[in-house]
Amino acid sequence: MALYDTLFSQLDITSAQLLVTDNDFRDKDFRNQLSETVKSLLALKVIPIFNENDAVSTRRAPYEDSSGIFWDNDSLAALLALELKADLLVLLSDVEGLYSGPPSDPKSKLIHTYIKERHQGEITFGDKSRVGRGGMTAKVKAAVYAADAGIPVVITSGYAAENIIKVLQGECIGTLFHHDAHLWAAVREVGAREMAIAARESSRRLQAMSSHDRKKILLDIADALEANEKLINTENEADILAAQQAGYEKSLIARLALKPGKISSLANSVRVLANMEDPIGCILKKTELADGLVLEKTSSPLGVLLIVFESRPEALVQIASLAIRSGNGLLLKGGKEANRSNAILHKIITGAIPDSVGKKVVGLVTSREEIPDLLKLDDVIDLVIPRGSNKLVSQIKNSTKIPVLGHADGICHVYIDKSANMDMAKQIVLDAKVDYPAACNAMETLLVHKDLILTEGVNELIVDLRIEGVTLYGGPRASTLLNIPEARSFHHEYNSLACTVEIVDDVYAAINHIHQHGSAHTDCVIAEDLEVAEVFLHQVDSAAVFHNASTRFCDGARFGLGAEVGISTSRIHARGPVGVEGLLTTRWILRGCGQVVNGDKGLVYTHKDLTN
């Protein structure tokens, strides 16, 4: 109490100790009086601090068996919450909240919302030694008691001072107990977890279908999109209006709008996917291991994908059809600015999925779950595909253990060798920078061989860039020689009509510059000297490396991959522009006739390649 008193007095707040015993609560007058006392104290801005009056309490251990009205601080708190008709009861623990198993076990998950019907009996509370007064069992018992009586309860950690404030601000921390929790259809991450599990189950039925039936689903989706064009446009216009009224940025609203003709072009791209060769179950490799023992490496769906996208409702259609084509389950999490567009598109798409698969194969996360909660579901989601700003991609990459397909930076270089055809160099550089400056495959840095500086060709190129409205910044060498302002950093993506220029000694210096400052996305050499070109092509360690062609070619459609999932700068799984293949993994299928290993005695391995 002295400590409470001291700490509160630091804040100029007075506190008052109220000592109670079990027996007091048996007295109705006391209970009436108690409420009045607390009300008066609060009116005076005095914080009441309750405790059991141990000195006069007559109860003895074991407290659990006692028939008392309360038997520890947790049950006292629950009792007081009821008596005082509290709005919220916060129970502080030494762990973040209630876990599905012992908190020290990495497999245990924090339960955000406790649902008696689901969690009772499922949860193991860890060391029995902590079960006594104040342990988690006692807290849950008290919390369930108060919640049943209509008082919401949050169990959270008492170690972080800001936790109580966070709870009051409605942040999703700790474990919430609420009388109506079982009625909430999609309860925070519990909802998304169940959606992911249901999507996996449905996707397995989708995989078990014939290729023809999967194709039919996509054709039905295409038809349904066209049949409902008016409805989709109405909902989309409602989103746009709301976004305008909310004062969103113009660029966001532009990305939100489904332009005229968009629905039929989306429907057509779904039909293209429907008609492509079935990507599931392709035999990638076939080997005879021994007589009558044949191994196949086959393509197979990844499992469950999570797409996080901003604005662009068409991304929902593209990704959902890619997921169905590749036999994957899918969770969609769109931005709230596109709520109505996403909802109608999701309804139309799942409406075309037969009951034998189940609509849950594509789930739209509409509950209050925030992205960070979804990113914690690494045990039920196999891949995250962010579709949005570099910032969104970076944030997601930095905050999840789920593999992420995508790229944060696109710092693409063009190196003009001294052997370059300068007319070609001009055309490529202008295209790489000007064709679509906001694209990730646009040129951000131009590296020029030192012998070309102050030649007519480079001077003309610089004039041409300026005519196109490109602002130039120089590295230390170029800024002096070309008299342009110095770039703040070589690792910079302008995403606009601006670029960095620097002078390098030769192709090796260019390669070093790219390795040191680039983002391993797309880099290009312009050279007539084929030896120089091959050195560049073989040594630049980027997802895409080009000779005498614009960096803008780095794109799924231009690469002929069909629908594009995204461009990956990750080295694991898929790299560069990614089509359907990025949504597939492999399975090994072995067919035998009773072969056993038996210490590798007896069986003669042939390892004969039977591919094709």
Place this chain on the structure above:
Amino acid sequence: MALYDTLFSQLDITSAQLLVTDNDFRDKDFRNQLSETVKSLLALKVIPIFNENDAVSTRRAPYEDSSGIFWDNDSLAALLALELKADLLVLLSDVEGLYSGPPSDPKSKLIHTYIKERHQGEITFGDKSRVGRGGMTAKVKAAVYAADAGIPVVITSGYAAENIIKVLQGECIGTLFHHDAHLWAAVREVGAREMAIAARESSRRLQAMSSHDRKKILLDIADALEANEKLINTENEADILAAQQAGYEKSLIARLALKPGKISSLANSVRVLANMEDPIGCILKKTELADGLVLEKTSSPLGVLLIVFESRPEALVQIASLAIRSGNGLLLKGGKEANRSNAILHKIITGAIPDSVGKKVVGLVTSREEIPDLLKLDDVIDLVIPRGSNKLVSQIKNSTKIPVLGHADGICHVYIDKSANMDMAKQIVLDAKVDYPAACNAMETLLVHKDLILTEGVNELIVDLRIEGVTLYGGPRASTLLNIPEARSFHHEYNSLACTVEIVDDVYAAINHIHQHGSAHTDCVIAEDLEVAEVFLHQVDSAAVFHNASTRFCDGARFGLGAEVGISTSRIHARGPVGVEGLLTTRWILRGCGQVVNGDKGLVYTHKDLTN
């Protein structure tokens, strides 16, 4: 001071306030007296608490410009540490320590050891607003001052009460400043980070070599291993002796020992790798995008690998040769029980690497870095390969953002269909369980079609398993019908002569059981009915699915992949047994003659497949 006093008095400790001014320190008598006073207080177990005597101090802001002896609490702390000849100065901040950039920037890294020569000038301290009294700049200045004078300093967060204790226990938290820091060859994670960067640089030179030269390195390594066999065995025996003296487990010592003939068999496996087709730069796909514009998808090294292995020094040789063959850089982190074996093997291997590549292409992490520190280097390491217990793999998977190649659980199933040839079933089940029970591809659960229960075939199988010493546990149905003890969980890897048996209604029930309780490693169906077999092969969503063959075949060597990196149950990148291909990614190489995108106007895309 009142708060300090109250808090210390909770612990029955007396504290004493000592108020000093800048002027006091100009007086030599004061300084002598000060030491004595503090010594007396400490002898009485009184904690002295220093502060500036603001009430009598005559200095004015701006304090930074003052010519005082101290100008804030940090410089006062440094000054007192010197005067009192402190063993350690701990400066508490509101962040974890000194970061390479603003702590709010996710790219900023905590600097574990400050090295003036390296970090001065490199670090940006973030918001200028915090630079004033008590900001990080002030703390670093004070810390450098004290460290230069010989007092070690740690800057750490004051929010966690246990941080001071952790610092005293020598845990690696916060930022350490030490007079000799620049002399420490491999300073905690700074060392490993630099090793990873150096390995990447060397690996690029390795990749730039001709295939013939890379092959020669491997042949030289093989020769060097054989030439140094005696030396290796001497060091290995020293490790074994030390492990025996330290009372390590017998199984660990068995795995530590390089058995007679092991060196020459290792050398031979390196030669096999040397003679395999070069895996780098293979053209996996070739497409003509347009006239004169040709795209190739080529195989390319991943970058830098980190191998964490326990015991088994031969893993060092296997992985190092795989890394060199695939053009990757490598960091090795072995168990300390194999220190001397690992050191000599690393020395021999890097001795065979020419200077044109650099020995740093394979780094042996011998500094005090712990695995958790290495696992934080996700910006410079591309893939972690754990070679050790399931526990090691799980721990690594749970604590890093670097992709992990491996598997934690191997809960493999064999399902005996009612159409099975029971003689074949018996042979396969016995092999799957008994051939090597500790292997990850050994059978853990036997699923039997309900029609087979109490038939002669299954009864004989059970007898045979018992004769081989296998302990049986049953699921709810099997334990009753077969009168065997109930298994505690279906998701259980025995890793020994024991297994779970359960009865299922049909192949679909078997598939459901496997999806619900398995680990997606290797699962097998035994059936003569080919329709049943194909349903199982197509629907079981595991890395490897077998028909009428033992689960023990799931292995890189038996699959004909050559040297095995490991078996992956991840769905991303590599799945199942992984050979060299798991150490490779792809690059897209595009060769043109000046083509530009120009809004996709003009260029006619052909997308002609030129593969092969």
